[in-house]
Amino acid sequence: MSKICGGIFTSHVPGIGKAIAQNLQNDPYWKPFFDGFDPIHRWLAAEKPDVAVVFYNDHGLNFFLDKMPTFAIGAANEYRHEDEGWGIAFARPFQGxxxxxxxxxxxxxxxxxDPVMCQAMTVDHAVAVPFELCWPGKDAFPTKLIPIAINTVQHPLPSPKRCHDLGKAVGRAIESWGGNEKVVIFGTGGLSHQLEGERAGHINVDYDKFCLRNLAPDPEALLQHDTLDIVELAGSQGVEILNWIAARGALTGSVRELASNYHVPISNTAAATVLLSHSERVLA
Amino acid sequence: MLPSSRLMAQGKRAIPGTLVFDGDAAQAGYALNAMCYSFNSLANRQAFAADEEGYMERFHLTPEQKDAVRQRNVLGMLAAGGNVYYLAKLAGIFGLNVQDLGALQTGMSLEEFKAALLEHSVTETRVAQDGRLAA
Structure with missing residues (x-):
């Protein structure tokens, strides 16, 4: 049976992709963020997951407002990142x-x-940046991708509880799969940030710390706020925490925080990276 | 952006300084956002740069949307239904990133906007004792 070995939660700011392309990992502005991936690199080298199931939101690469799914699940054997309007396209394909x-x-x-089923889809920086962060370099990614897109763009957005329940259903699905794959769950985006309006630049360290404190031991604490509460607390893009809430839902067994890095600011964003381990049974 | 009083009259929740991109905004902004979505293609970005007016006409932008684009008025584009995820692609053509957009919308200089973000500056790191994390 398949096993879920853990969860990786990270911001996906496009500027991170640019910093990777320009090799700025040790630049004083970027280093505190990139350093958060050291324990994740060691953990991935030890765990060697076969598949990554990634909860993310599309920012206008694969989906436009003409047809905007609340939930969409990729069902392809290959995915690609493409130009999102800034001329950057990560070359490495993602095996599905x-x-x-x-x-x-x-x-x-x-x-x-009731997800939309996608046999052909492109994935944007919300998938590509986390993959580049986790598996830096030029080699083919060692881990396959299953993308699950959540609408965080066009209101009404799905409720935090609905996202959490979707994550639970995905977790149960993975654990009922007859293969012997080891699976890691990703939730990307956040934490607090707002790009538009007079409140552009909004950051809420208190709300972010509340999320980081509760993510592992009590994720249901994050369900006390509805989506508009979260927009008010975390900013109109901070609502991407829905992707984290869904991903945390997929970890239905015993969960332990292995690493957490919170760094403000990266571009307009309060950036965070969290690694959780997951096992079905409580370890002795 | 709609004034708070009008939002409340419509039974909508008002969040200070924040536009919730709902069905009304999506309907009002469709043409502008569709144009911006087309900028995923380099050829379309070049076509816009070569003939802004003709390109806006092709996507049937409203007069309000066209004016906001002509004036590089980000808040005007938002008021006309623009969504920042799509507007960011237009901003890229103008050589503006999201920090430039933040400064333009808040009336700050870029340096002031960056300094305001740095006021929240914090780094907190935790790493557990675990064999799989050993260097």
Whole structure:
């Protein structure tokens, strides 16, 4: 049976991608953020997950407002990042796992979710930046991708509880898969930030710390706020925490925080990176 | 942006300094956002740069949207239904990043906007004792 070995939660600011392209990892502005990935690199080298299931939001690469799915699950054997308007396209393709995607789709639809199913989709910086951060360099990614897009753009957005429940259904689906893959769950985006309006530049360290404190031991604490509460607290893009809430939902067993790095600011964003380990049973 | 009083009259929640991109905004902004979405393609970015007026006409922008684009008025584009995820692609053509946009919208200089972000400056790191994390 498949196993979920843990969760990786990280901001996905496009500027991080630019910093990677320009090799600025040791630049004083960027170093405190990139250093947060040292424990994740060691953990990934030890765990060697086969598949990454990534909860993220598309920013206008694959989806436009003509057809905006609340939830969309990739079911392709390959995905690519493409130019999002700034001329940067990460070259490394992402290998998919269509069979496991379809198993997840079957399971979550049986659990009364209604995702859009995508046999062809591009993935934007919200997937590409976390992959580049986790597996730096030029070699092919050692881990396959299953992207799950959550609408955080066009209101009404799904509720935090709905996202958490979707994550639970995805977690149960993975653990009922007959293969022997080791799976890591990603939640990308956040933490507090707001790009538009008179309140552009909004940061809320208190709310971010509340999320970071509760993510591992009590994720349901994050469900006390509805989506507009979160917009008010964390900013109109801080609502990307929905991706973290969904990803945390997929970790239904025993969870322990292995690493956490919070660094403000990166561009307009309060950046954070968290690594959680996951096992089905409590360890002796 | 709609004034708070009007939002409340519509039964909508008002969040200070913040535009919630809801169905009304999405309908009002469709043409502008569709144009910005087209800028994922380099050829389209070049076509816009070569003939802004013709390109805006092709996407049927409203007069309000066209004026906001002509004036590089970010708050005007938002008021006309623009969504920042799409507007960011237009801003890129003008050589502006999200920090430039932040400064333009808040009436600060870029340096002031960056300094305001740095007022929140904090770094907090925790790493557990775990064999898998050993260097």
């Amino acid at each position: 796992h269509a069979d496991l995607s379809w198993h997840i789709i079957e399971h979550v639809v049986a659990s009364e979710f």
